[in-house]
Amino acid sequence: MSTGEEQSGDDAGEQAIEPTEAKVAELQSLLGDHVLDTEEHLNAPAIVIRPDAVQAVLSTLKEEAGYDHCSCVTAQQYPDRYESIYHLKKYADPTDEVSVVVPTARDDPTSESGAPVYETASWHEREAYDLVGIDYDDHPDLRRILLPDTWQGHPLREDYDQDRPQIVTLRENANPLLEDHRGSEEEGESDTMFLNIGPHHPATHGVLHLETVLDGEQVLDVDPDIGYLHRCEEQMCQQGTYRHQIMPYPDRWDYISAGLLNEWAYARTAEDLADIEVPEYAQVIRTMGAELCRIASHMLAMGTFALDINGDFTATFMWAIRERERAQSVLEELTGQRLMFNYFRLGGVAWDLPSPREDFFELTRDFLDGLPEATREFHDLLTNNEIMQLRTIDTGVIDPETAKDFGCTGPVARASGIDYDLRRDDPYGYYDELEWDVVTEDGCDNYSRLLVRMREVEQSAKIIDQCIDLLEDWPEDEREIQSNVPRTLKPERDTEIYRAVEGAKGELGIYIRADGTDKPGRFKIRSPCFSNLQSLPAMAEGEYIPDLVAALGSLDIVLGEVDR
Amino acid sequence: MSSDEPRTAISGSTAPVTDTRDARRGEGVDDRFNSKLREAFGSSPFILTKFDKFMNWARGSSMFLLQFGIACCSIEMMHTFAVKHDSDRFGAGVPRASPRQADVMIVPGTIVSKFTPRMKRVYDQMPEPKFVIGMGSCTISGGPFQEGYNVVKGAEEAIPVDIHVPGCPPRPEALLYGIAKLQERVANGESSPVVVKPYELQQFSEMEQDEVVDQLADEIDEDDLAMRYNWADSP
Ligand code: SF4
Numbered sequence: 059m060s061t062g063e064e065q066s067g068d069d070a071g072e073q074a075i076e077p078t079e080a081k082v083a084e085l086q087s088l089l090g091d092h093v094l095d096t097e098e099h100l101n102a103p104a105i106v107i108r109p110d111a112v113q114a115v116l117s118t119l120k121e122e123a124g125y126d127h128c129s130c131v132t133a134q135q136y137p138d139r140y141e142s143i144y145h146l147k148k149y150a151d152p153t154d155e156v157s158v159v160v161p162t163a164r165d166d167p168t169s170e171s172g173a174p175v176y177e178t179a180s181w182h183e184r185e186a187y188d189l190v191g192i193d194y195d196d197h198p199d200l201r202r203i204l205l206p207d208t209w210q211g212h213p214l215r216e217d218y219d220q221d222r223p224q225i226v227t228l229r230e231n232a233n234p235l236l237e238d239h240r241g242s243e244e245e246g247e248s249d250t251m252f253l254n255i256g257p258h259h260p261a262t263h264g265v266l267h268l269e270t271v272l273d274g275e276q277v278l279d280v281d282p283d284i285g286y287l288h289r290c291e292e293q294m295c296q297q298g299t300y301r302h303q304i305m306p307y308p309d310r311w312d313y314i315s316a317g318l319l320n321e322w323a324y325a326r327t328a329e330d331l332a333d334i335e336v337p338e339y340a341q342v343i344r345t346m347g348a349e350l351c352r353i354a355s356h357m358l359a360m361g362t363f364a365l366d367i368n369g370d371f372t373a374t375f376m377w378a379i380r381e382r383e384r385a386q387s388v389l390e391e392l393t394g395q396r397l398m399f400n401y402f403r404l405g406g407v408a409w410d411l412p413s414p415r416e417d418f419f420e421l422t423r424d425f426l427d428g429l430p431e432a433t434r435e436f437h438d439l440l441t442n443n444e445i446m447q448l449r450t451i452d453t454g455v456i457d458p459e460t461a462k463d464f465g466c467t468g469p470v471a472r473a474s475g476i477d478y479d480l481r482r483d484d485p486y487g488y489y490d491e492l493e494w495d496v497v498t499e500d501g502c503d504n505y506s507r508l509l510v511r512m513r514e515v516e517q518s519a520k521i522i523d524q525c526i527d528l529l530e531d532w533p534e535d536e537r538e539i540q541s542n543v544p545r546t547l548k549p550e551r552d553t554e555i556y557r558a559v560e561g562a563k564g565e566l567g568i569y570i571r572a573d574g575t576d577k578p579g580r581f582k583i584r585s586p587c588f589s590n591l592q593s594l595p596a597m598a599e600g601e602y603i604p605d606l607v608a609a610l611g612s613l614d615i616v617l618g619e620v621d622r
Numbered sequence: 623m624s625s626d627e628p629r630t631a632i633s634g635s636t637a638p639v640t641d642t643r644d645a646r647r648g649e650g651v652d653d654r655f656n657s658k659l660r661e662a663f664g665s666s667p668f669i670l671t672k673f674d675k676f677m678n679w680a681r682g683s684s685m686f687l688l689q690f691g692i693a694c695c696s697i698e699m700m701h702t703f704a705v706k707h708d709s710d711r712f713g714a715g716v717p718r719a720s721p722r723q724a725d726v727m728i729v730p731g732t733i734v735s736k737f738t739p740r741m742k743r744v745y746d747q748m749p750e751p752k753f754v755i756g757m758g759s760c761t762i763s764g765g766p767f768q769e770g771y772n773v774v775k776g777a778e779e780a781i782p783v784d785i786h787v788p789g790c791p792p793r794p795e796a797l798l799y800g801i802a803k804l805q806e807r808v809a810n811g812e813s814s815p816v817v818v819k820p821y822e823l824q825q826f827s828e829m830e831q832d833e834v835v836d837q838l839a840d841e842i843d844e845d846d847l848a849m850r851y852n853w854a855d856s857p
Contacts, residue, residue: 224853225829225834225835226736228846263691264693286740287693288736290773291767313694
């Protein structure tokens with residue numbers, strides 16, 4: 059149950075039981091004897107299947123039951139087995155979820171790969187192989203994705219020895235296409251050229267490494283190589299207690315000032331897991347703070363995009379930073395920090411609005427009043443700019459079907475005409491009480507992705523404005539910022555949940571399995587950037603090299619979230 | 623000397639003026655040449671200094687930083703370069719995209735095992751003399767991620783660091799203070815001793831033979847450069 063539904067409270071929960079049973083029966087009849095068992099996860103029913111029936115089950119679910127969104131693949135170790143969980147959803151209705159659980163033997167963790175069915179499973183399974191060590195049969199390219207190739211052991215296994223020495227090489231990367239593309243001498247064809255972009259490169263927005271193969275100016279093959287910022291976020295969260303120790307980490311996943319959006323992902327998941335209510339007043343503050351973060355994050359996305367396209371460090375970038383500074387100063391007033399807010403608590407927020415409240419409202423209103431002018435300037439500078447249009451319209455195209463297959467979400471999906479926004483489709487916080495629209499564009503190209511972000515800024519401003527009005531009129535004695543939450547939380551053993559919120563970059567989800575202690579047994583982060591980045595080859599192959607850079611910029615990835 | 627005072631050369635004599643230049647200039651130094659700098663050096667048009675000292679002063683006053691983003695701290699670093707904080711005011715605001723054009727490297731973020739050899743490579747590519755500012759707790763000790771299986775416990779495990787700016791992330795003001803401190807030191811001709819011996823990238827074949835090396839022997843080419851992490855001994 060989402061935290062936003064407290065008002066409707068318990069009856070919603072009771073009603074929900076019946077459809078779940080009906081759904082399980084329906085799935086069982088659809089899948090026949092592939093189903094070994096069923097389980098109940100807090101967010102969805104789960105079906106347990108044999109490890110050699112993965113492709114059959116997933117494709118039935120995708121083709122016949124309409125589960126077209128594989129949002130995440132979680133792998134974990136139990137004392138007696140390994141498990142991979144495929145979290146499936148529908149783009150049309152993200153509340154209609156199902157989890158497919160694939161248990162594998164402890165001495166030989168091998169299961170069939172889901173990658174031929176869902177393109178996005180390919181990277182998720184590589185990650186599962188890397189960190190937990192499950193082998194996926196029939197996977198197109200099963201190698202380590204986050205850790206260096208020479209790493210010994212799988213760190214999220216129980217028997218992993220963290221103190222053992224490791225050796226990492228600095229090897230030249232080889233051209234993967236060299237052999238088959240070397241032109242024959244007589245025909246005078248040219249070779250392909252191999253180009254490393256990154257990991258230290260201004261256009262990669264951090265430490266991303268693109269292994270690119272060029273034929274002249276055209277990109278033949280591009281392979282994102284990630285893991286240069288793999289900070290063991292999942293391990294860190296598994297070592298922290300629910301109540302206070304985990305909350306600082308989400309700030310550091312998507313660090314482009316999207317802190318509150320990330321914190322909300324954890325807050326929502328943990329609150330649903332431990333059945334914590336959140337006062338309405340706190341929800342309004344959360345909603346306002348989250349949207350401020352979204353504005354700040356989109357501003358930086360636009361600024362760096364302009365930097366990538368025009369190489370313009372002076373005008374657009376500075377203007378974007380100026381707006382960001384203003385958003386940040388509002389957030390600083392609210393939370394006390396510029397970037398790593400650590401402001402949400404389970405069951406509410408850390409403290410009330412700063413007093414005097416009028417000053418805070420005035421500051422926020424000032425910021426909002428300045429925004430239309432700023433967006434107008436951005437339109438003049440960017441979207442109406444002929445050079446910009448030449449560079450971005452019809453480049454980096456990804457059609458809706460491909461985007462869904464790659465699990466794209468957020469502005470990337472919405473720019474391909476996929477009408478998917480968790481704030482509306484799976485409402486939480488105060489969003490369903492407010493007036494605002496989901497922005498979509500049909501261009502599927504770099505330009506549309508820019509436009510979506512710019513228009514979302516306007517929508518966010520609208521939301522903040524309404525929140526301010528609400529907060530201003532909130533009766534003084536009902537300003538409850540936190541509900542009563544026990545000092546230690548110990549959710550029941552083996553409760554499992556996957557919950558997502560709409561982060562700045564898309565669907566930011568968290569899977570938690572409780573193991574009866576005050577720390578999570580498994581904490582898995584579904585990062586939107588991870589999936590969005592995976593679609594880069596689909597956008598950029600066959601295009602020119604500058605368009606590759608533009609496509610990368612328009613994806614607006616942040617490596618902290620890709621690598622976690 | 624202000625221009626509305628009559629000049630002696632004009633009011634005092636009707637004889638033809640031969641020493642024109644001196645005459646026009648009048649006594650002392652022409653206004654146009656007055657500056658803060660001259661005030662500091664006195665009226666003499668000559669600066670007597672040691673070449674070294676001059677070089678250090680020039681170095682400290684015009685630093686080229688490397689545009690090098692790693693993690694969260696790089697966002698605050700960008701803010702330091704941009705409007706409002708504008709580190710250019712202090713003669714250190716032009717981020718260079720290539721290490722070959724930079725003299726200062728700000729290390730803004732968490733360093734993990736896969737990235738360390740690359741960072742070392744970038745550092746090695748910078749021309750001498752080079753300086754390093756470690757930004758944020760992560761470059762001091764690994765920060766919030768210190769216990770991670772993949773996180774290097776501070777930048778000094780790989781490269782020497784001159785100034786540490788603590789914080790998670792440090793505010794832009796703090797970074798500016800760090801840069802100013804570094805400038806001061808550079809202008810004084812100080813450089814910090816290398817506290818920890820930085821890792822050298824060594825050829826795989828030269829590594830001490832032990833269990834891990836044996837295990838990897840088939841996978842790795844003898845000539846490959848490699849870096850060894852002794853997690854157990856890391857601080
Ligand atoms: S010190 Fe803090 S803000 Fe800076 S990179 Fe590390 S975690 Fe991020």
